[in-house]
Amino acid sequence: MLAVPGSSEEWSIGLRDYISHKPAGPERWDFLERLLPGKLSKDFVEALKAVVGRPHVSTATVVLEQHGRDESIHRCQPPDVVVWPQNVEQVSQLAALCYREGVPIIPFSTGTGLEGGVCAVQGGVCINLTHMDRILELKPEDFSVVVEPGVTRKALNTHLRDTGLWFPVDPGADASLCGMAATGASGTTTIRYGTMKENVLNLEVVLPDGQLLHTAGLGRHFRKSAAGYNLTGLFVGSEGTLGLITATTLRLHSAPEATLVATCAFPSIQVAVDSTIHILQAAMPVARIEFLDDAVIDACNRHSNLNCTVAPTLFLEFHGSERALEEQLQRAEEIIQYNGASHLSLVKKEQYSQLWAARHNALYAFRALRPGCKNYTTDVCVPISRLPEILVQAKEDLKALGITGSTCPLLGRALALHGTCTGEHGIGLGKRQLLQEEVGPVGMETMRKLKAALDPRGLMNPGKVL
Structure with a gap:
């Protein structure tokens, strides 16, 4: 070619x-x-x-x-x-x-x-772009920071340690913040703090022909705007197909006064998912709520030296004042007991990092179970009302196919339930056909027109997304 x-x-x-x-x-x-x-x-x-x-x-x-x-x-x-x-x-x-x-x-x-x-x-x-690794501007009073592509999530939070602020979007890997913007990343804290789309205020982008664009205007970092098209939103999640992100202005958040982490084992996937939905419906300000089925728990126990009951499990994290944490914990306990689980198990503070590291390393835990094999990792998102259905069905699919894995739903099934073929990983190479099924011919044609307008020669990361 x-x-x-x-x-x-x-x-x-x-x-x-x-x-x-x-x-x-x-x-x-x-x-x-x-x-x-x-x-x-x-x-x-x-x-x-x-x-x-x-x-x-x-x-x-x-x-x-x-x-x-x-x-x-x-x-x-x-x-x-x-x-x-x-x-x-x-x-x-x-x-x-x-x-x-x-x-x-x-x-x-x-x-x-x-x-x-x-x-x-x-x-x-x-x-x-990793040699461009400066934190260009920090404005604590405006809860914003400007970083170059070489600045990673952990590096930024280390820099913010004494400011009372942090950047909470946590995809697991210590990824580049500009790369996270390019892929529209999210992670375990999405439920409370949102995805990159909600936390990017402005982008500096080099367009394919070398022109420099500031998507919200040079130096601007406002929380809301009704001025023209949302260019920032256009480039967040564009996966490098429209331009090179050379700086991103991020929304910062107040670091929590206190943190509490707990786990809970459930008798079935259905009960675990029902409890999750009820916790969300109760408008509890939970910071993280991660579901791990029995296969993931077993793999994490072996790989990360955990000692969790091998059963469908929720990992939960709460942020707030000491008093607020007590109230959140009590309400969560009532919900899970109502749904048929026994109780929440509090995690010791010195074990918080180990627990979440185990969750983030689940991919490598599965690789360790089958030496010489490769993982096939995918991600979908469905309406909350369809979550129990798709997780239970996915578990049945894996069992029927004889595949070692966790409850990661098959992509076609997610689309059939009015979901999306990717919640955070992006389209890249492998999901282009699924994107067409998801957004339809008019949606694809609109995207192609945008691509052609910004990259008429088709040189920016060709072969991806479209």
């Missing part, structure tokens, strides 16, 4: 014409060398080095392979070259250079994605 605009048929005809009518010579083959898949001209690579400096460009095989895969099952598809810009000006110059030469651009940060979003399906230039 040629890294140039237009359909493959149009460009194959154009290439044949060029070969037929141009005399042989160095300039003829220099042109072809730029177009051939999996290969960039030496002049182009030298031009990249002129922008970022020779030490910040690599074509080493091992480096290319490291940048051609993430945590998904998708096979490695390495780029042709990796570059490490040091600032937004260099990112802009790199994008303009690639745009001018018709070379694909693949953004990269920590590589923790789960849908093949960093795979270079058409080769091209991987722009690794």
